[in-house]
Amino acid sequence: MLSIHNPATGEILAILPADDAASVAAKSRLARAAQTAWARVALQERLACVGRFRAGVVRELESLARTMTQETGKPITMSRNELNGLLARIDFFSAETAASIASETVFDDATTQEQIEHVPLGLIANISAWNYPWFVGSNVLIPALLTGNAVLYKPSEFAALTGLAMTRLWHEAGVPKDLLACLIGAADVGSALLDQDLDGVFFTGSHATGQRIAQTLAPRLVKLQLELGGKDPSYVCADADPQTAAAALADGAMYNTGQSCCSVERIYVHEAIHDSFVHAFVETVRSFKLGDPLQDSSYIGAITRAPQLAVLQAQVDDALAKGARLLTGGKRLSGPGNWFEPTVLIEVDHRMALMREESFGPIIGIQRVSDDAEALRLMNDTRYGLTAGVYTPDAARARALLAQIDAGSVYWNCCDRVSPRLPWSGVGDSGVGLTLSRYGIQTFTRPKAWHLRRV
Numbered sequence: 001m002l003s004i005h006n007p008a009t010g011e012i013l014a015i016l017p018a019d020d021a022a023s024v025a026a027k028s029r030l031a032r033a034a035q036t037a038w039a040r041v042a043l044q045e046r047l048a049c050v051g052r053f054r055a056g057v058v059r060e061l062e063s064l065a066r067t068m069t070q071e072t073g074k075p076i077t078m079s080r081n082e083l084n085g086l087l088a089r090i091d092f093f094s095a096e097t098a099a100s101i102a103s104e105t106v107f108d109d110a111t112t113q114e115q116i117e118h119v120p121l122g123l124i125a126n127i128s129a130w131n132y133p134w135f136v137g138s139n140v141l142i143p144a145l146l147t148g149n150a151v152l153y154k155p156s157e158f159a160a161l162t163g164l165a166m167t168r169l170w171h172e173a174g175v176p177k178d179l180l181a182c183l184i185g186a187a188d189v190g191s192a193l194l195d196q197d198l199d200g201v202f203f204t205g206s207h208a209t210g211q212r213i214a215q216t217l218a219p220r221l222v223k224l225q226l227e228l229g230g231k232d233p234s235y236v237c238a239d240a241d242p243q244t245a246a247a248a249l250a251d252g253a254m255y256n257t258g259q260s261c262c263s264v265e266r267i268y269v270h271e272a273i274h275d276s277f278v279h280a281f282v283e284t285v286r287s288f289k290l291g292d293p294l295q296d297s298s299y300i301g302a303i304t305r306a307p308q309l310a311v312l313q314a315q316v317d318d319a320l321a322k323g324a325r326l327l328t329g330g331k332r333l334s335g336p337g338n339w340f341e342p343t344v345l346i347e348v349d350h351r352m353a354l355m356r357e358e359s360f361g362p363i364i365g366i367q368r369v370s371d372d373a374e375a376l377r378l379m380n381d382t383r384y385g386l387t388a389g390v391y392t393p394d395a396a397r398a399r400a401l402l403a404q405i406d407a408g409s410v411y412w413n414c415c416d417r418v419s420p421r422l423p424w425s426g427v428g429d430s431g432v433g434l435t436l437s438r439y440g441i442q443t444f445t446r447p448k449a450w451h452l453r454r455v
Contacts (some may be wrong), residue, residue: 200225
């Protein structure tokens with residue numbers, strides 16, 4: 001059995017029957033058998049299923065948002081934002097799949113024709129995340145199903161109710177139950193899933209877990225995509241407007257209680273505007289209301305996983321012991337639930353875990369720099385490479401800096417942003433492979449080469 005707790009109150013929301021090795025194996029066999037028939041279904045009918053799924057999300061949006069908020073602690077306005085944002089991703093995949101997987105003729109003369117066909121991988125494992133369960137799950141489910149694959153979907157145990165709701169809506173939309181199976185449970189279910197005869201594994205989560213998955217699958221040479229952690233930096237140049245940059249970066253650091261893959265996790269500010277930026281940043285953070293995630297007025301919600309509270313506290317304590325100065329927040333709140341104050345520290349440096357290890361919570365370090373070269377060196381001083389941003393009115397300056405940063409996504413005068421039109425990928429310990437964009441559709445297929453000789 002799997003107990004689902006409300007991280008804001010500690011109360012039990014539900015107790016769910018969990019899968020085991022036998023049920024995972026049975027669902028895998030059924031999904032494998034169902035995939036062949038699904039691959040023969042016309043793309044237009046698969047698209048119709050996606051359209052009916054979209055209509056279901058719209059119809060049930062408020063109840064789906066409430067469920068997500070109750071089991072993850074995400075503020076309700078942000079749960080609604082995620083579901084509304086999902087609609088644009090659905091529309092993108094629906095509009096772009098046909099062209100993305102169309103057969104291509106790449107050579108044609110009097111005797112020979114060469115073509116590329118995009119065929120489904122087969123049976124996909126989708127091991128998803130709790131922080132944006134609809135986004136992360138759908139980044140795999142929608143293109144995988146549209147391109148003719150079967151999916152074994154394991155939502156995070158911290159978003160299992162959402163995972164079940166998502167699966168129900170797909171089945172109601174016409175996707176065969178055997179083709180898309182939801183697996184409920186914790187790490188043992190994930191391990192059982194990896195034991196199956198899979199053609200692709202798509203995982204979003206921590207670097208440590210991703211590394212273990214890669215080691216497990218390495219002897220079998222299964223296609224693997226890992227979306228892992230980040231320590232995403234932003235640099236505020238001397239010519240930037242400090243108030244505008246502070247407002248944007250405070251939201252980028254604290255949105256979803258800092259529990260976003262691309263949350264701003266460290267900020268470098270040119271010394272010429274450092275003090276004015278810090279003042280504006282702290283004032284903005286202090287305006288964020290921490291409270292009941294089901295209230296529209298709450299901006300800071302609960303920490304989803306209780307063990308993360310100790311990680312956040314350890315980073316704060318380590319920074320203070322090494323000379324950082326605390327401007328606001330800095331500790332866990334007493335009482336029921338998993339609550340941590342929005343926290344800002346200055347006079348930080350790279351000796352501190354706060355500036356090197358993923359925080360995944362509402363804490364941020366702001367470091368003063370003397371010039372662009374120092375900022376660039378510090379931004380690249382990381383084993384991660386998910387996103388990075390630069391704030392300046394000078395487009396040429398921004399492009400010159402961003403071109404030298406090792407990251408999958410770079411931002412000019414913005415942050416904490418994902419677009420379905422652009423690939424979502426990482427460098428270094430932030431992962432391998434990609435989702436989103438046309439490339440993220442094709443990643444669920446393999447190219448088959450056709451050599452055709454006329455006789």
